[in-house]
Amino acid sequence: xxxxxxxxxxxxxxxxxxxxxxxxxxxxxxxxxxxxxxxxxxxxxxxxxxxxxxxxxxxxxxxxxxxxxxxxxxxxxxxxxxxxxxxxxxxxxxxxxxxxxxxxxxxxxxxxxxxxxxxxxxxxxxxxxxxxxxxxxxxxxxxxxxxxxxxxxxxxxxxxxxxxxxxxxxxxxxxxxxxxxxxxxxxxxxxxxxxxxxxxxxxxxxxxxxxxxxxxxxxxxxxxxxxxxxxxxxxxxxxxxxxxxxxxxxxxxxxxxxxxxxxxxxxxxxxxxxxxxxxxxxxxxxxxxxxxxxxxxxxxxxxxxxxxxxxxxxxxxxxxxxxxxxxxxxxxxxxxxxxxxxxxxxxxxxxxxxxxxxxxxxxxxxxxxxxxxxxxxxxxxxxxxxxxxxxxxxxxxxxxxxxxxxxxxxxxxxxxxxxxxxxxxxxxxxxxxxxxxxxxxxxxx
Numbered sequence: 001x002x003x004x005x006x007x008x009x010x011x012x013x014x015x016x017x018x019x020x021x022x023x024x025x026x027x028x029x030x031x032x033x034x035x036x037x038x039x040x041x042x043x044x045x046x047x048x049x050x051x052x053x054x055x056x057x058x059x060x061x062x063x064x065x066x067x068x069x070x071x072x073x074x075x076x077x078x079x080x081x082x083x084x085x086x087x088x089x090x091x092x093x094x095x096x097x098x099x100x101x102x103x104x105x106x107x108x109x110x111x112x113x114x115x116x117x118x119x120x121x122x123x124x125x126x127x128x129x130x131x132x133x134x135x136x137x138x139x140x141x142x143x144x145x146x147x148x149x150x151x152x153x154x155x156x157x158x159x160x161x162x163x164x165x166x167x168x169x170x171x172x173x174x175x176x177x178x179x180x181x182x183x184x185x186x187x188x189x190x191x192x193x194x195x196x197x198x199x200x201x202x203x204x205x206x207x208x209x210x211x212x213x214x215x216x217x218x219x220x221x222x223x224x225x226x227x228x229x230x231x232x233x234x235x236x237x238x239x240x241x242x243x244x245x246x247x248x249x250x251x252x253x254x255x256x257x258x259x260x261x262x263x264x265x266x267x268x269x270x271x272x273x274x275x276x277x278x279x280x281x282x283x284x285x286x287x288x289x290x291x292x293x294x295x296x297x298x299x300x301x302x303x304x305x306x307x308x309x310x311x312x313x314x315x316x317x318x319x320x321x322x323x324x325x326x327x328x329x330x331x332x333x334x335x336x337x338x339x340x341x342x343x344x345x346x347x348x349x350x351x352x353x354x355x356x357x358x359x360x361x362x363x364x365x366x367x368x369x370x371x372x373x374x375x376x377x378x379x380x381x382x383x384x385x386x387x388x389x390x391x392x393x394x395x396x397x398x399x400x401x402x403x404x405x406x407x408x409x410x411x412x413x414x415x416x417x418x419x420x421x422x423x424x425x426x427x428x429x430x431x432x433x434x435x436x437x438x439x440x441x442x443x444x445x
Contacts, residue, residue, distance in 0.1 A: 001257070002220070004440060009251070010217060011225040011241055013388050018210030020053040020261075020389050021429060024292065024379060025205070032385035038353055041377045042294045047326025048333050050292035051206040052381035053392070054429050055321070055335075056080060059198045061425075063433035064209070071212035073202050079324045080199040081190035082309020088366040090177050093311075098154040098170055099187045101141060103178045105148030108140025148172060186312040194428065201324065209429075229269035230256065230415070237414040255443055259419045259436075261285065262408075263390035276412065279404035283421065285391020287345040287384035291317075291360050293336040293375035299368065301328065315363035316344040336360045336375060341395070349382035356380045393420060393427030411442045 001008050012019075024030065026048065030038040042048045056078050057064055068075055083097035112133050124132070136142070141151045150172045160167035177183060190196060202208040214221050224244025231238045236254040243249060258265065266280035300306040300322045308324035321335035337360040339345045348356055357378035364371035383392035396405060409422050418432070418439035425431030 001440060001443065004444060006255075006443070008217075008220050009253075010221045011227055011239070012221060012223045013226040015223055015244070016207070016210070017214040017221060017223065018207045020383070020386075020392070021206050021210055022051070022053045022381075023205030023207035024050045024052060024381075030379060030381055031387075032382060033387045035385060036353065038379050040379050042333060042379075043331065045326075045330065046204055047323065047329050048294070048331065049205045050290070050333050050335065050379065051201075052290045052292070053383075054206055055201065057200045057429070058194045058196070059200065060193070061428065061430035063437070064429045065200070067213075067433065068202065068209060071209070071216060073208050073212050075200045076203050076325060078199040078201040079308025079322075080195055080197065080310065082306060082322070084304065084306045085309040085322070086304070086306075086311040086367045087183060087186045088312060088314035089173075089183055090180070093367045094173065095155055096187065096309075096311075098173065099178065099183055101151070101154035102148070102173050103184060103187050105140045105142065105150075105172065106175055106178060108136045109142055109146065109148045112136050112140075112142065112146050182312065182314060194425075203325070227260070227268065230258070231271050232413055253414070255414050255416060257416050257418060257439055257443065259417075259432075261389050261391065261419065262394060262421050264388060272412070272415075276407060279400075279407050283400065283404065283408075284395045285384070285389075285421075286341040286393050286395050286427070287349055287382065288341060288392035289337065289339045289345050289348045289380065289382045290335055291337040291348075291356060291378055291380040292333050293357075293361070294331060294333055294377040295375050296331050297374065298326075298329070298332045299370075299374050300334070304368070311367050313363045313366055315359075315366070316347060317360045317363035318344060320364060320367060334375070336364060336378065337380075345382070345384075348380075349384050353378065353380055396421075396426065409438075411439075411445075416442045 024040050026040055026042045026044045028040045030040070083095065083100065085096050086093040087096055087099055089099070115129065115133060137146060140148060141153050142148050150169045152169050154170045156167050157170050158165065158168040226242045228240040228242055228248065233252055236252055237256045238250055238252050239256060240248060240250045260268065262280045262283040263285055266277065306322050307327055308322050311320045312318070313320060316339060317337035318340065319335070319338040321338060323332050323334060326332055337348070339348055351359070357380065361372040361375060364375065368374070383389050408417060411417065416439045418435040420426050420428065420431040420435065422435045423431035425434065
């Protein structure tokens with residue numbers, strides 16, 4: 001906006017820039033509404049941090065990555081999918097590689113056996129069918145008899161060594177185990193375009209991006225500034241806000257770019273018309289939750305050769321994330337739970353921090369025996385209880401996209417609106433960036 005010639009003041013209610021793009025380190029405190037304060041008790045080290053909000057950047061999110069480059073924010077690879085990571089399955093945790101190889105082998109064996117020219121939507125020759133069967137055989141790891149009997153893609157029952165005995169691959173799992181939703185969902189989650197390699201993260205924590213913006217903005221950014229009301233007046237809009245010192249101030253600006261999350265904005269004292277207020281209040285936000293554990297020993301690396309990536313539990317914890325940074329370092333902070341939404345998130349959100357930690361530690365035992373004794377110092381964030389967010393990201397219905405989305409995107413008098421919720425990439429920083437650029441065009445109109 002400054003590059004476009006505007007004189008700008010940014011009012012940020014939190015003590016630091018970033019909003020939901022938050023990083024927790026030793027000495028920080030989590031303050032949920034209606035819950036006890038949670039001081040972060042981890043040791044001080046550059047690699048010991050938790051991103052309770054956005055934690056990864058897809059390689060094709062060019063807007064936020066462009067800002068990282070322009071602002072000098074160093075990036076590193078984040079291991080999103082790791083085939084050494086684990087999936088809780090009937091009979092015990094199984095490496096992701098084994099599930100993927102067995103599921104692919106099972107499906108391709110069935111496909112090859114049923115393949116015929118009449119079963120395809122387009123005409124193919126016998127030569128084409130031979131080639132397709134060859135491709136399927138390779139893709140699924142089938143043997144010469146077009147059977148899947150297991151292979152090294154699924155890992156080793158007896159790994160290769162320097163002795164006389166040859167290596168022995170794992171035998172296929174019971175096909176019935178592969179048909180469970182929690183198994184095949186875990187095996188294919190990284191197929192989504194926003195989860196495909198390469199994933200990236202700022203070195204040192206996601207808030208490095210917000211810090212870089214803050215440095216560039218300088219005194220245009222006012223932290224600890226809680227907006228109290230918005231009113232149209234002659235010449236623009238009057239913004240009333242309370243500063244970190246407790247004093248209430250009022251300023252009049254010709255245009256106001258409003259970027260508050262919809263649940264927060266719906267509760268703000270404004271002179272918006274009734275239809276906009278109703279649309280804001282009806283937009284549901286995901287009640288996503290995260291919990292971080294400290295581990296003095298990086299047991300996932302030392303015991304299971306897991307370097308980064310995500311394991312899947314069969315309990316409420318849903319996902320366990322291993323840090324992609326600080327490899328072989330002194331201790332580590334792992335995400336002991338990432339719950340996207342639904343009843344599991346509601347249970348987590350309603351529980352006290354101690355109860356959350358106990359339940360998530362118990363879930364981790366299904367992946368790593370002894371997990372509950374290996375992790376400590378839990379810190380959790382339920383975004384539905386964070387006062388300046390009241391949710392993690394917008395969850396539009398198809399009907400709302402047709403009616404409320406155009407309404408909430410549209411500028412109104414001196415007000416212009418932006419945020420991840422006003423994009424098709426809700427839950428991603430890229431959505432916020434693209435929405436901001438769209439709002440800039442409205443400001444210049």
